[in-house]
Amino acid sequence: MRRNLGSRDQCPAIDELASAIESVFPNITLLTTNNVSPATRHTVGLAIDIMLNVTTARERSLAHSMIDIFVSRHAAMLWSDLIYSDYDGHAISYFHVPARAGYGGPRGMLRRNPYTADTRHGDHIHLDYVDWSLKTTGTEFQRNPYLWSDAARTTGFRDTLIADFRRLTGIAPAPQAPLPTWIHGWWQVTWRGDSYYYFFEPNGTAGYTHTRPSNPAQSLRWPQDTGGAWAIGDGSVRVQWNATGSVETFQRGNGSFLTGAWNDRERLTATRF
Numbered sequence: 001m002r003r004n005l006g007s008r009d010q011c012p013a014i015d016e017l018a019s020a021i022e023s024v025f026p027n028i029t030l031l032t033t034n035n036v037s038p039a040t041r042h043t044v045g046l047a048i049d050i051m052l053n054v055t056t057a058r059e060r061s062l063a064h065s066m067i068d069i070f071v072s073r074h075a076a077m078l079w080s081d082l083i084y085s086d087y088d089g090h091a092i093s094y095f096h097v098p099a100r101a102g103y104g105g106p107r108g109m110l111r112r113n114p115y116t117a118d119t120r121h122g123d124h125i126h127l128d129y130v131d132w133s134l135k136t137t138g139t140e141f142q143r144n145p146y147l148w149s150d151a152a153r154t155t156g157f158r159d160t161l162i163a164d165f166r167r168l169t170g171i172a173p174a175p176q177a178p179l180p181t182w183i184h185g186w187w188q189v190t191w192r193g194d195s196y197y198y199f200f201e202p203n204g205t206a207g208y209t210h211t212r213p214s215n216p217a218q219s220l221r222w223p224q225d226t227g228g229a230w231a232i233g234d235g236s237v238r239v240q241w242n243a244t245g246s247v248e249t250f251q252r253g254n255g256s257f258l259t260g261a262w263n264d265r266e267r268l269t270a271t272r273f
């Protein structure tokens with residue numbers, strides 16, 4: 001599902017790619033446009049972030065399979081470059097796959113090339129339609145850094161991608177039943193004396209971060225881990241975290257307070273904010 005959309009249009013190719021992902025994987029968070037200033041390739045509608053955490057085996061497997069599809073369908077999609085990562089259980093390594101429009105690398109086009117300067121693409125695939133021959137200059141660059149190329153207007157690949165994605169659904173994050181409204185949104189959770197910030201999506205996805213969110217009106221954008229959450233009866237919700245496999249249970253309290261248990265052993269508390 002696309003979140004935090006900016007006010008400008010996505011280029012037709014990014015819109016079609018996002019639509020194909022949403023139709024098969026509605027639980028995956030997609031970030032396309034935004035309203036940052038100076039503008040970026042995202043702001044002008046030429047890029048998408050597909051939120052899949054490389055340290056989570058199932059999400060990594062899905063992300064790598066999606067990248068294989070984007071490479072195999074490049075002749076129909078005409079994207080310019082994508083960035084992601086790999087994980088060996090200890091460290092994340094980053095790569096990009098150049099494809100056209102001024103991108104390149106020592107290992108060649110449509111192959112993994114090292115991207116050693118990167119530290120950000122451990123939790124999402126970034127794919128864009130930037131064409132370096134259409135980069136602007138001066139004050140125009142602040143507002144409109146890259147013009148749309150003909151490739152950015154490519155459409156007609158949606159059904160092909162959907163058929164490819166359907167073959168991957170066995171490794172997709174499982175869709176969950178909707179969560180009860182009393183748990184939607186942000187909670188400050190205390191465990192072993194430390195605070196964590198949890199966000200529960202109505203669709204049954206949970207995420208957390210160690211950093212207190214500066215704007216609680218926004219959903220969690222960069223989760224440290226994600227998990228599946230589901231209701232048990234009327235008054236409790238269970239979460240299973242993807243990276244650790246820990247299971248936590250929260251009991252409904254007085255509206256702004258929850259009590260919980262970590263792996264059925266240790267006490268958790270949660271306060272609404």
Ligand SMILES: [Zn+2]
Binds near residue numbers: 047048126
């Ligand atoms: Zn991006």
